[in-house]
Amino acid sequence: MAAVATLAASALLSSCGVLPGTAGSSRGPVVVMTWAPVDTKATNMPGMLAMAQVVEKYVNDQGGIDGRKLKVLTCNEHDDPVSVTSCAQQAADAGAVAVVGSYSEQGSAFTSALESSGIPYIGGYGITEDEFQSLMSYPINGGLPALLAGSGRQLADLCKKVTLVRPDSITGDQFPLFLNTGLKAGGLSPVRDIPTADDSSDYTAVAAQAVGDDKHSSCVSAVLGDHTSTFFDALRRTGDSQPKVQLSSVIGSVQQSVIDSTGGPDSPLEHTYITSWYPPASDPKWDEMKAAINKYAFGDDRIDIGDPGVQTTWIAYDVFTKVVRAMDPKTQLNATNVQRAMDRTTKLSTGGLTPDLGWTDDDAKSVPQHARMVNTQVTYQQIVNGRLVAARPGFVDLTSTLRLESDY
Known part of the structure; x- marks a missing residue:
């Protein structure tokens, strides 16, 4: 953790006295x-x-x-x-x-x-x-605004229709707003929103609803925190064969340990698109x-x-x-x-x-x-052969996207 922060002012003026509960001039x-x-x-x-x-x-x-x-x-x-x-x-x-x-x-x-x-x-x-x-x-x-707006912007280039599975909570209610901002910037129609419990052990019915007509041109984005992998496992078991829909999530809901624990290269998460704030852990x-x-x-x-x-x-x-x-x-x-x-x-x-x-x-x-x-910058990653890797180099600047007011 070497290096020194740059201060806009050359120095801070010393305060007079000692605030209660602080060390003051002691060591x-x-x-x-x-x-x-x-x-x-x-x-x-x-x-x-x-x-x-x-x-x-x-x-x-x-x-x-x-x-x-x-x-x-x-x-x-x-x-x-x-x-x-x-x-x-x-x-x-x-x-x-x-x-x-x-x-x-x-x-x-x-x-x-x-x-x-x-x-x-x-x-x-x-x-x-x-x-x-x-x-x-x-x-x-x-924060989540950048992750979700970034994910929406990425999916707008990949999909014709996007479904979001997210927590049925006050925090979760914000998710489709941010995702829609990214979709709008990419010229795509608003997300199909599916709120659900973020502590469930069975997402079979929700997965079937999310898959819908199961076309490769459709994308399903799941942002359920620790239970995202449970949802994707239920989605994998939907129907008689692997669903054709493309998958997406954000870092935190999916990370390398989750991929490893669900089968690595054979994980239901293989090929999933992930938006993150930071470079891949392999960097x-x-x-x-x-x-x-x-x-x-x-x-x-x-x-x-x-x-x-x-x-x-x-x-x-x-x-x-x-x-x-x-x-x-x-x-x-x-x-x-x-x-x-x-x-x-x-x-x-x-x-x-x-x-x-x-x-x-x-x-x-x-x-x-x-x-x-x-x-306002994010990174785009994808799961390839069981590893999270960069889908494109460097950071993606979402400043202009996040400044948009979604009117969906």
Whole structure:
């Protein structure tokens, strides 16, 4: 995690006094928190908590942050608004200077709690609209809007008709809107929307509905989190032979470990088109992360190097450590000053894992309802011979697509 963030201002002014619960001018640890859902009936992200613990050991073995130890607190937010609010309060009580690389679908609850405590939220997964609206939030990717709009744009070149199978939830209700934005940009008609439970063990009826008249010119996109593979397995068993429809999803709902566990080259996911925020896990740009995992978490089955949650946590901590190391040494390290530093950061390199990042006014992409979005680029991948590989090189810029107001 070498390299230094570029600050729009040459230095931050030192604050007067010490905020309650912060280390002030002491040389105590730099406290942060990562939260994610574990052991819930919906999407679980234990790898993000495990990855945060890897980063703690990795950073501290390299001398910490300007000589201070990094202390990472982890919290299971249980996919529950009360629990994530409790996590935020624990962070505040511990004097955390940021919440880093986290996942929660309870956006309204946690952004309100963090705004009340004045704690910045750096590099969230991007699952909720609140993460792209709160002034305390510093996204590193385009979240689900970019993934789904990117997927729609890709499918518009491949299909004549698209069906979306997605969670029947408040969050899931946003999925067809974003997918339609991409379809519209590619000149295709709106998606056929099939909301369903995202914790079911049997999607047979839903799969039959999605396949419809089963033409190769039709595409079925499934975005069901941990249960996406269950749906695709049901789809494979629809009818007397393999369905002709083309398949699509987004990273997080499908990743390499899911492909491996469902048969590799013989997986029902073979040839599926995947939209991601980051390069494939096979890209050498991930070598530093892989080395850290091998050293500090070898054999920890919670961590999958192809998990976008794990990858997001890694990049988020990279951003956090670079920004903090670039702060004026005389500036007290507290949540308020970390937020000020983030506000002045621009052209920060993540080593090619994302485009250069920044959170100044000039970095904002002017996406409707997503004022905090600063990264609108995605990658296109496909499953070939049981491996996720790049379907086209580099990043695809969706800024103009995301600025469209879908009137479908």
